[in-house]
Amino acid sequence: MTSYPPIDAHGIIGDLQTAALVSTAGTIDWWCAPRFDSPSVFASLLDSERGGYCAIDVETSGVTARQLYLPDTAILLTRFCGPDGVGEVADFMAPIRGTEPADRHRLVRIVRVVRGSLTFTLTCRPRFDYARATHTLDLADDHTAVFGSATADLHLQVTDPIVLHPDGTDSTARFTLDAGERATIVLTTVPSGAPVSAPPAWESTAAEFDRCRRFWQNWLRSSTYRGRWRDMVNRSAITLKLLTYAPTGAPIAAATMGLPEQIGGERNWDYRYTWIRDASLSVRALMDLGFTEEAFAFRQWLRARVEAGGTASGEPLQIMYRVDGDPRLDEQTLTHLSGYQDSAPVRVGNGAADQIQLDIYGEAADALAQATGLPAIAGWRTLAGLVDWLADNWDRPDEGIWETRGGRQEFTYSRLMTWVAFDRAVRMATTLARPADVARWTAERDAVFQQIVDRGWSEKRQAFVQHYATDVLDASLLLMPRMGFLSPTDPMWLSTLDAMYHELVSDSLVYRYDPQASPDGLRGTEGTFNLCSFLYVEALARSGRLQIARYAFDKMLTYANHVGLYAEEIGPSGEQLGNFPQAFTHLALIAAALALDEELDRTESTPPTTD
Numbered sequence: 001m002t003s004y005p006p007i008d009a010h011g012i013i014g015d016l017q018t019a020a021l022v023s024t025a026g027t028i029d030w031w032c033a034p035r036f037d038s039p040s041v042f043a044s045l046l047d048s049e050r051g052g053y054c055a056i057d058v059e060t061s062g063v064t065a066r067q068l069y070l071p072d073t074a075i076l077l078t079r080f081c082g083p084d085g086v087g088e089v090a091d092f093m094a095p096i097r098g099t100e101p102a103d104r105h106r107l108v109r110i111v112r113v114v115r116g117s118l119t120f121t122l123t124c125r126p127r128f129d130y131a132r133a134t135h136t137l138d139l140a141d142d143h144t145a146v147f148g149s150a151t152a153d154l155h156l157q158v159t160d161p162i163v164l165h166p167d168g169t170d171s172t173a174r175f176t177l178d179a180g181e182r183a184t185i186v187l188t189t190v191p192s193g194a195p196v197s198a199p200p201a202w203e204s205t206a207a208e209f210d211r212c213r214r215f216w217q218n219w220l221r222s223s224t225y226r227g228r229w230r231d232m233v234n235r236s237a238i239t240l241k242l243l244t245y246a247p248t249g250a251p252i253a254a255a256t257m258g259l260p261e262q263i264g265g266e267r268n269w270d271y272r273y274t275w276i277r278d279a280s281l282s283v284r285a286l287m288d289l290g291f292t293e294e295a296f297a298f299r300q301w302l303r304a305r306v307e308a309g310g311t312a313s314g315e316p317l318q319i320m321y322r323v324d325g326d327p328r329l330d331e332q333t334l335t336h337l338s339g340y341q342d343s344a345p346v347r348v349g350n351g352a353a354d355q356i357q358l359d360i361y362g363e364a365a366d367a368l369a370q371a372t373g374l375p376a377i378a379g380w381r382t383l384a385g386l387v388d389w390l391a392d393n394w395d396r397p398d399e400g401i402w403e404t405r406g407g408r409q410e411f412t413y414s415r416l417m418t419w420v421a422f423d424r425a426v427r428m429a430t431t432l433a434r435p436a437d438v439a440r441w442t443a444e445r446d447a448v449f450q451q452i453v454d455r456g457w458s459e460k461r462q463a464f465v466q467h468y469a470t471d472v473l474d475a476s477l478l479l480m481p482r483m484g485f486l487s488p489t490d491p492m493w494l495s496t497l498d499a500m501y502h503e504l505v506s507d508s509l510v511y512r513y514d515p516q517a518s519p520d521g522l523r524g525t526e527g528t529f530n531l532c533s534f535l536y537v538e539a540l541a542r543s544g545r546l547q548i549a550r551y552a553f554d555k556m557l558t559y560a561n562h563v564g565l566y567a568e569e570i571g572p573s574g575e576q577l578g579n580f581p582q583a584f585t586h587l588a589l590i591a592a593a594l595a596l597d598e599e600l601d602r603t604e605s606t607p608p609t610t611d
Helices: 202-220 230-242 276-288 293-308 360-369 376-393 412-432 437-453 475-479 491-505 529-540 546-556 585-604
Strands: 010-014 019-023 027-034 040-042 053-056 064-069 076-082 085-092 105-125 135-141 142-148 153-158 166-167 172-180 183-188
Touching: 010 085, 010 230, 027 183, 064 105, 085 202, 085 412, 105 202, 135 172, 172 183, 172 546, 183 202, 202 230, 230 276, 230 585, 276 293, 276 360, 276 585, 293 376, 360 376, 360 412, 360 475, 376 412, 376 437, 412 437, 412 475, 475 491, 491 529, 529 546, 529 585, 546 585
Parallel strands: none
Antiparallel strands: 010 019, 019 027, 027 040, 027 053, 053 105, 064 076, 076 085, 085 105, 105 172, 105 183, 135 142, 142 153, 153 183, 166 172
């Protein structure tokens, strides 16, 4: 394997504790286990020569590959159509239920031919611990290979007619299937030295496939969404669920690390962790679709983080954690990996973990405020203590939502979300009759509001700006109307929206900000930010610019990949950039669709006026 597929030429599968990417060529080029944030088993997406992969190739020339999901599931089908026949690979990981982390993770690949006859090659080249660990190969028999390392083992089990052969410490096979025939390939990650499972009989594999199918379809039935974009919204919901670590309820930002925001650039980060902001907004999106179980689990996880303390920043909350709540995310550079298309450095861990980003308290409070019923007494005490702390500590510079590495500023978005924290806390205390210093919270809320209006507004630009010392615009402020800070038809907001259109919008695609005008401490540029593009759609719809909003939304949908997934950004040629798939993008797509549906329904239900 010597080349790189496009970032968006992948589907994702997972078992709610880990996830793998499968390229349109049928190659697993990214898989970390036993958790999302564990070291990799396959990582050729970050180094095509050293990273490791598991490939199923068709030997016939002139083959066209197509990929799709089994409807309303996370079961991925890769179809191969050629002059000699038609075959497909079904890749899936059965969801692991419960709250206990699993030490065994099974990835099942069912290969079958539906027409003609096809010859396949199987190549399995694991590279443990981000390709830092050596491994051995033990071929127990023709159908079982054990790849052993000091950090973990990988078991490869196959059924007839596949016969495994050694290739150094890797394994290969060549096999032919005729129409109606099938073979099963099972990859299982286990702790070092763990015993091999029983061979994969077809009856048990078929039952596992059916359990996986029924899980996803039953889960999706809880959705209350009946709008115009059901396929895209459902796929986004499934993606958010796939990116949630079931044992703790912690959503991660993306399944990958190191995929570049600019090919050849240095903006390459590890997103396999739980950001308070991203997680809160993800849970809000799922709640808006009727999924309440995920919200309850996240609230428990969030409360545990506040009670645990021990943050790298010394604040009550850290901006991000590992999925188990560990605040330690030391950033390292993997110099032995070349990076996707030579986009170095490849980083593991995240050095922004100790940054101060005051907006996280607002996103967390907003997510908690969506809960129905009375909060537990201990939970309310935790929240009230957090808001009391914020009352003493909100008026400070911070690094802001985009985690800039160019120094702290008084970011308007951070102030906006501290206003949200006070506002939601006051509403909950009043509505639910909970004990709180409501008078002080109200006073602080109003002080933040006045400060934003006085200092976050630029008379020159006639717009709210990125921070108090600049006239640069920032697309994060597209959330102002949704958060209730002002009306979506307020003249100050409409003027801000117009200014953003002229500075940040390119054919409905939206940049976060202009890094040349507001240096962020990093070299290079980036693409338009998908989160912001969908937030722009939502803001347009709520402001009454409905036809523009719908057109912008429809154009954004054309940038989805072949199975409805998005990375973080769109590049200058329409290519997807950054980590993949990205929770931020999919939660914003859901919010935009809901806003559009609501506004379109309102318009269509309004009777026409007559003269």
